[in-house]
Amino acid sequence: MEMSSTNHLNGQFDSDVQETSEWMEAFQGVIEAAGPERARYLLSRLSAAAQKAGIKWRDSRNTPYTNTIRVEDEPPFPGGSDALAMEQHLGSLIRWNALAMVVRANRAYGELGGHIASYASAADLFEVGFNHFFRARTDDFGGDLVYFQAHSAPGIYARAFLEGTLTEKELSFYRQEIEGKKQGTQGLSSYPHPWLMENFWQFPTGSMGLGPISAIYHARFMRYMENRSLLKPQDRKVWGVFGDGEMDEPESLAALSLASRETLDNLVFVVNCNLQRLDGPVRGNGHIVDELETLFTGAGWNVIKLLWGSDWDLLFARDKSGELVNALNDTVDGQLQTFAANDGAFNRAHFFGQNPAMQAIGATLTDDEIDRLRRGGHDMKKIHAAYEAAANHRGQPTVILAQTKKGFGMGAAGQGKMTTHQQKKLDTSDLIAFRDRFRLPISDADCEALAFYKPADNSAEMRHLLERRASLGGFMPRRNKVQTKLAVPEISAYAKFALEADNREMSTTMALVRMMGGLLKDAVIGKHIVPIVADEARTFGMANLFRQVGIYSAQGQLYEPEDIGSILSYREAKDGQILEEGITEAGAISSWTAAATSYSVHGLPMLPFYIYYSMFGFQRIGDLIWAAADQRARGFLIGATSGRTTLAGEGLQHQDGSSHVMAAMVPNCVSYDPAYAYELAVIVQDGMHRMLDNNEDVFYYLTATNENEAQPSLPQGAEEGIKRGMYCLQSQENPDVRLLGAGPILKEAIGAAALLKEKFGVIAEVWSVTSFTELARDGIAAERNQRLSYVSTEAYVTQQLSPSRGPVIAASDYVRSIPESIRAYVPADYVTLGTDGFGRSDTRANLRDFFEVDAKWIAFAALRALPSGKDAAQLAKFAEVLGLDLGKPLAMTV
Numbered sequence: 001m002e003m004s005s006t007n008h009l010n011g012q013f014d015s016d017v018q019e020t021s022e023w024m025e026a027f028q029g030v031i032e033a034a035g036p037e038r039a040r041y042l043l044s045r046l047s048a049a050a051q052k053a054g055i056k057w058r059d060s061r062n063t064p065y066t067n068t069i070r071v072e073d074e075p076p077f078p079g080g081s082d083a084l085a086m087e088q089h090l091g092s093l094i095r096w097n098a099l100a101m102v103v104r105a106n107r108a109y110g111e112l113g114g115h116i117a118s119y120a121s122a123a124d125l126f127e128v129g130f131n132h133f134f135r136a137r138t139d140d141f142g143g144d145l146v147y148f149q150a151h152s153a154p155g156i157y158a159r160a161f162l163e164g165t166l167t168e169k170e171l172s173f174y175r176q177e178i179e180g181k182k183q184g185t186q187g188l189s190s191y192p193h194p195w196l197m198e199n200f201w202q203f204p205t206g207s208m209g210l211g212p213i214s215a216i217y218h219a220r221f222m223r224y225m226e227n228r229s230l231l232k233p234q235d236r237k238v239w240g241v242f243g244d245g246e247m248d249e250p251e252s253l254a255a256l257s258l259a260s261r262e263t264l265d266n267l268v269f270v271v272n273c274n275l276q277r278l279d280g281p282v283r284g285n286g287h288i289v290d291e292l293e294t295l296f297t298g299a300g301w302n303v304i305k306l307l308w309g310s311d312w313d314l315l316f317a318r319d320k321s322g323e324l325v326n327a328l329n330d331t332v333d334g335q336l337q338t339f340a341a342n343d344g345a346f347n348r349a350h351f352f353g354q355n356p357a358m359q360a361i362g363a364t365l366t367d368d369e370i371d372r373l374r375r376g377g378h379d380m381k382k383i384h385a386a387y388e389a390a391a392n393h394r395g396q397p398t399v400i401l402a403q404t405k406k407g408f409g410m411g412a413a414g415q416g417k418m419t420t421h422q423q424k425k426l427d428t429s430d431l432i433a434f435r436d437r438f439r440l441p442i443s444d445a446d447c448e449a450l451a452f453y454k455p456a457d458n459s460a461e462m463r464h465l466l467e468r469r470a471s472l473g474g475f476m477p478r479r480n481k482v483q484t485k486l487a488v489p490e491i492s493a494y495a496k497f498a499l500e501a502d503n504r505e506m507s508t509t510m511a512l513v514r515m516m517g518g519l520l521k522d523a524v525i526g527k528h529i530v531p532i533v534a535d536e537a538r539t540f541g542m543a544n545l546f547r548q549v550g551i552y553s554a555q556g557q558l559y560e561p562e563d564i565g566s567i568l569s570y571r572e573a574k575d576g577q578i579l580e581e582g583i584t585e586a587g588a589i590s591s592w593t594a595a596a597t598s599y600s601v602h603g604l605p606m607l608p609f610y611i612y613y614s615m616f617g618f619q620r621i622g623d624l625i626w627a628a629a630d631q632r633a634r635g636f637l638i639g640a641t642s643g644r645t646t647l648a649g650e651g652l653q654h655q656d657g658s659s660h661v662m663a664a665m666v667p668n669c670v671s672y673d674p675a676y677a678y679e680l681a682v683i684v685q686d687g688m689h690r691m692l693d694n695n696e697d698v699f700y701y702l703t704a705t706n707e708n709e710a711q712p713s714l715p716q717g718a719e720e721g722i723k724r725g726m727y728c729l730q731s732q733e734n735p736d737v738r739l740l741g742a743g744p745i746l747k748e749a750i751g752a753a754a755l756l757k758e759k760f761g762v763i764a765e766v767w768s769v770t771s772f773t774e775l776a777r778d779g780i781a782a783e784r785n786q787r788l789s790y791v792s793t794e795a796y797v798t799q800q801l802s803p804s805r806g807p808v809i810a811a812s813d814y815v816r817s818i819p820e821s822i823r824a825y826v827p828a829d830y831v832t833l834g835t836d837g838f839g840r841s842d843t844r845a846n847l848r849d850f851f852e853v854d855a856k857w858i859a860f861a862a863l864r865a866l867p868s869g870k871d872a873a874q875l876a877k878f879a880e881v882l883g884l885d886l887g888k889p890l891a892m893t894v
Contacts (some may be wrong), residue, residue, distance in 0.1 A: 006652025061294040065287065067376060071313050073383040078132060086381055086464045089382075090162070093440035093453055093461070094436055095120060097158035097171070099434065100450040103426055104337035105174045107450070112175045117407035118151035118243065121274040121377070125241060125402055126155060128383040129270075133391060134239060136473035137480060142231065142602060144223075146167025146476060147215045149242040149272060150191040150206040154176035156477065156551050157188050160200075161452065162465055165475050168452050177466040182677035194479055195630045195668075204603065204630040207623050209249025212269065214627070215240035216255040217590035219267040219397070221598075224552055227574045230527065231602060237282045237391065238659070241270045244288045245277030251586055251624075253295060258587065259397040262554040266337045267397040268390045272377065275333040275340075284334030289401050302396040307403040308387045309374030315361055323357040340405040344371030377404035409437050480600050486607075486692040487524045488685070490690065495681035501711035508704040509611075509640045510541045511677035511711070515684060516609055519576070520549055525692075530608040530635075532579045534588040540611050542846040543568040543580070550576030585616050589624045596699060604691060607635060613647075613653050613804035614639025618662035629666045631892050632697035636687060642673075642703035643813030644835035645847035646744045655839030655847075656703075657814050663701045664773040664821070671701040672771045673812065674722075675746035678714035679770055680704065684723045705744050708843065724796050725775035735765035737862045738801060738828075740819070742769040748848060749811060751855030756862060759881055763863060767800075769810065772818045779825035798862040802827045807865035809833070811853045831861050837892035851891045856882040 016022055031039045045058075050057045077084045102114035119126075128134055129146070137143030148156055157174065159164040166188070172179030173187035177196060180187025189196040191206030205211035219238040225231040246252055259267055273289050275282055282288045296303050307328075308316075315324060331339075331351070339347050341749060344367030351547060352362025352370070362370065376382045383402070390398040410430070426434070431447040442453055455461045492499065495515050506514075520526045537543060546568060546625055554573035562568045579595075581588040588610055594601075595608035618638050625637070641647045644657035663671040670687070674680045680702065687700040721727025726740070730753060737756070741749030746768050753764035769775070779795035796800075801808060807829040810819035816834030823830050835851040848854035863869045863878045879886050 019633055061297045062290045063293065063305065064325050066305070066316065066325060067307055067308060067382065068303070069382075069385050069389055074381070074674070077381045077384055081329055081674065085462070086461060087127060087131055087380060087468075088795050089439075090461055090465055091123055092440055092662070093455070094127070094155060094158045094162060095123050095438060096435070096440055097161055097452050097454075098154040099426070099450055100122075101158060101171050101174045102154050103431075104172070104450040105176070109176075110395050114154060114175060115151040116154070117410065118149065118274075119153075119155035120408045120410055121404040121406045122149055122152050122241065122272045123155055123408075124378050124380050124383055125270055125272060125400070125404070126152065126159075128380050128387055128640070129239065129241075130476070131468040132384060132472075133237075133238075133387050133633075134472060134476050136469070136476050136478065137603075138473045141473060142234055142236050143473065143476075144237045144239060145202070145215075145218060147203050147205050147211040147238070147242070147603065148192055148477065149241045149243055149246075150208065150211075151243070152241070153189075153191050154634055156192075156501045160475070162454055162462070163469065163475050165200075168454075171452060192477075193630055194632055197479075198632070199479055199481060200217045200477055202477050202631075204627045207627060208246040209245070209251040210248075210624060210627050211240055212242055212247070213586060213590050214593060214624075215269070216259045216264070216267065216397075217587060218594040218601075219264045220258065220262055220554075221591060221594035222266060222602075223262065223554060224579070225598070225602065225604070227552070227554065228527070228577065229575070230604060233840040236266060237324060238267045239270065240268070241272060243277075244271055244275065244292070245272040245282045247271060247288075247292060248277075248282075253737045254584065255587055255590070256296065256299035256301065261483040264397045265394050268387075269397070269399040271399060271401050272404055273401055274377075274404045274408075275337055276406040283332075283335050284337075285332050289403060290400070292401055292831055300396060301527060302390075302393050302398040304386050304389060304398060304400045306376035306382055306400055308376050308382075309379035311369075311373055311379075315364075318361055318364065319357075321357050323355060324361055327351070327354055327859045337406075344368055347371070358359065375403045375405055377402035378408055399809075409434060421888060431892050432698060443855045461762065480603060482603060483695040484492065484599065484603065484605055485695065486528060486605050488688045488693050489519070489522045489525060491681060491685045495677075496680040498677035498711070499714045501677055501713050503710040503712060505708050505710055506677060507706050507708050508674060508677055508680055509638075509706050510639060510708075511680055512609075512611070512640075512684075512702070512704050513541045513545075515681060517545060517548065520545070520605075521595070525607065525688075527577075528604075528606050529577070530579060530592075531577065532581065532588050532592050532595070532608055532610040533584045534581050534585050534612055534616075536611070536640075537580060538601065542611070545578055547569045549578060551578045551580045552576035556712050585612060585621050586624060588612065589617075589628070592635060592637070593631060593633055595623070595630040596628060596635035597631050599630065599695075601636060605634070607688065607692065609636045609638060611638040611640050613654060613656075614642035614659050614782075615656035617656075618659045618701075619656075622662055625669075626666060626698070629668050632668070633699045634691040634697065635699050636684070637699065637701045639701065639703040641706045643705060643744050644839055645813055645851060645853065646705045646707050646846055647839075648844045648847065650839070651841035652839045657835040657837075657839070658702065659701075660773060660814050660818050664776070666817075668698045670698050670771075671699050671703075673703045673743035673814070675741070675743050675768055677711045678718075679722050679768070682714070682719050683770065686723050703743060707744055709747065721800075722768075722770050725773075725778070726767050726769045728765065728799065728800070730766040732763050732765040735804055735806050736763045737806045738765045738767060738804065738808045738860065739858060740769050740808060741858075742772065742810075742812035742814075742819070745811045745813050745848075745853050748853060748855045749809075749858055752809075752858035753881070754863065755855055755859040760859075760863060761879075762862065764807075764865065765804070769812070769819075772810075772812070772821055776821035779822060783824070793821075797822050797825040798827050804828075807831065807862070809858060809861045809865060811858050811861075829865055831865050833858060833861060835891070837890075837894070856884055860884055 100117050105112045135144045169185045177187030192201040193202045226233045257782045293303050347370050348362050352358045386400045426450045520529050550571050550573035554576045557572040563569045579591050592610040595606045599605035644655045647655050663669050672683050690696045718727045739749040753766050756762035756764045775797050782793045782795040809831045811833040815836045816832045819832040833853050
């Protein structure tokens with residue numbers, strides 16, 4: 001890792017000091033006479049000349065280990081020193097209440113957990129934001145968006161307590177949501193969870209690394225909405241406060257180049273560089289600040305380093321020889337953590353004692369003053385200067401690298417300690433020391449009792465706190481619950497072709513895209529549709545949408561596309577509607593989430609359709625989908641080219657046999673595996689009604705296939721069954737066996753019924769199962785109702801299958817656990833077939849034979865379940881007639 005330029009230069013011997021001095025004096029003269037622009041120009045010309053001469057040199061992407069903003073460039077603190085002192089005092093009160101909340105909960109129940117040290121390090125970063133920068137939503141302003149560092153949630157609750165939006169009773173039930181409800185109040189969730197605190201939290205950030213990528217794509221989505229004239233440009237900001245250790249998550253850094261490429265100057269990251277992750281230093285043997293500066297600068301961001309507090313300014317001024325800067329450049333993070341964990345005397349001996357020049361600087365301070373030297377992230381004046389510069393910067397996103405001490409103010413109990421992240425309990429002496437450190441008006445008895453402290457309503461502190469928030473539009477965080485309905489078009493307006501297909505051939509993926517094209521033309525809902533794809537639009541037959549609605553690009557189209565003469569030519573536009581994200585499933589789902597939560601975040605409902613290879617959905621980005629569920633997303637996820645045997649030729653990593661299992665684990669995800677275009681149409685219509693008309697906080701996962709086949713028309717009366725999860729497709733008066741087929745395997749069940757009748761005289765009834773998941777959820781609810789009451793409630797599966805007692809065979813293109821999920825509610829002998837195991841590259845016919853889900857294997861399973869199948873001698877006969885190899889290995893073992 002490249003360290004700072006100062007560190008690099010200090011490692012080289014200056015062979016001609018006088019010449020160096022002359023160059024430096026000349027350069028300084030240019031700055032003074034012609035200004036910084038001329039100086040930058042000359043540096044660029046020198047760099048170009050060096051390259052031309054073959055000199056292997058480039059400017060370091062690191063700057064010295066000092067603050068980016070010079071003292072003389074700092075703006076005055078709003079309200080002056082009195083306001084600064086007031087806000088420092090308020091911040092200290094909030095620190096106490098946050099600490100008391102966590103320690104009190106763990107004193108009562110040691111298993112609850114919670115975090116003190118993260119907020120202790122970030123408190124001032126949040127307070128400056130709350131008091132001066134984080135603008136709330138009002139009737140005429142959309143409000144800023146803030147992604148809060150999850151481990152700092154106690155501090156956000158503590159501030160809300162002072163503001164009066166949370167009560168003392170609610171604070172008393174921190175991490176006790178169930179018990180709080182029993183006691184008639186709201187318990188406080190562990191981290192930001194909109195599902196659990198729907199009026200409070202706006203964005204879930206508890207899974208580290210998801211906040212940064214979500215913030216970037218939401219900032220981009222705001223620009224998308226503005227460029228499409230759906231939102232008025234209001235200079236709204238997206239702020240994200242994250243931890244330095246969190247930046248190791250791939251998602252944290254995955255979209256940095258997107259932010260700079262699209263000049264998202266509405267985006268500000270604040271990285272709390274307390275230099276410590278959960279177990280120890282983030283970069284013990286280096287500088288995480290330098291590493292992040294290199295990464296963000298290289299990605300095109302504006303970087304502001306906020307490392308040292310105001311009390312360091314005089315020390316830097318006294319550093320005529322540069323020894324102090326050199327020492328900071330050379331001191332690795334692990335050592336800085338050690339300095340944070342020790343007192344002034346230790347720091348005098350081990351930091352300022354490095355050489356005579358450093359000793360002289362240290363001699364100007366007492367041990368107590370050395371102990372109280374603040375890092376930049378604990379100095380509100382410095383923080384304000386950095387935030388002001390970030391908020392006013394244009395043309396680039398900005399990151400503020402703010403250095404802090406983890407567990408700041410916790411003293412021997414936790415400041416800078418390796419174990420500070422796990423610190424949840426403090427004894428009385430530690431609590432009193434914390435009180436004294438921040439000069440809090442709390443008695444010893446109240447310290448020991450962990451009493452919450454709130455100044456009187458008419459006190460100067462409370463007036464200042466409330467006035468600051470009033471000037472910024474009101475309290476934050478807040479989640480908007482105002483509901484706006486959108487008129488859903490009649491199904492025939494966009495899906496008549498699917499309802500009256502009359503055996504025209506098409507795949508369900510193509511049917512879905514055609515429906516979406518129809519919806520895009522609708523006068524009311526059309527502009528609210530957001531098609532999203534991760535670089536597979538042509539694969540999914542979406543190329544016709546390029547000309548219809550265009551691909552969104554912040555720059556428009558600055559080139560003439562190669563295929564400009566084609567009717568399906570690639571067309572980018574500033575008001576384009578398609579979000580074509582490139583090869584980034586994580587980015588595409590982040591865009592989907594931004595659109596799917598627009599109804600709350602922006603007060604404007606959007607309906608996103610994210611279409612992707614189904615294998616690269618829940619399996620690859622399941623954590624982001626779970627976060628979207630927490631955020632109460634509304635929209636459609638389309639797992640196209642789905643199923644283990646439908647995506648012929650692609651093989652192991654592309655063939656999906658498990659996404660419906662993972663979808664079933666998300667409570668507000670409604671998942672379907674439709675077989676026909678008309679089923680798909682009914683489901684899309686139902687989803688739009690639920691999400692746009694009824695304002696239900698659900699989202700839909702639909703799997704679609706790339707297999708062209710004859711599409712029948714909608715059978716009369718099938719709509720209810722399609723939505724509930726199953727309906728009878730080919731009924732029989734007294735069937736010997738019932739065959740349940742899902743998705744692409746439905747036609748295999750139909751083929752099996754024909755084989756059974758033709759070759760064995762067995763009558764089979766065929767059912768289309770559109771959703772085993774919805775059937776299972778219905779069964780669980782019915783079963784619970786029976787258990788808790790005397791009311792006899794039958795599961796929908798039971799109701800539908802009870803008229804006959806013949807065995808039931810269920811098959812899908814997914815693992816057996818999917819059809820197995822309804823076993824308890826099937827009122828007959830039940831056999832399931834699925835595609836457990838790794839996929840293969842081959843034809844669909846061979847794949848279905850391999851996994852034993854084709855018509856022949858379904859027919860064999862049906863024969864085996866009948867009374868005649870109990871005779872072992874019959875098995876070989878069945879296999880011979882059907883042409884099956886009963887000795888083939890189990891698919892999941894090879």
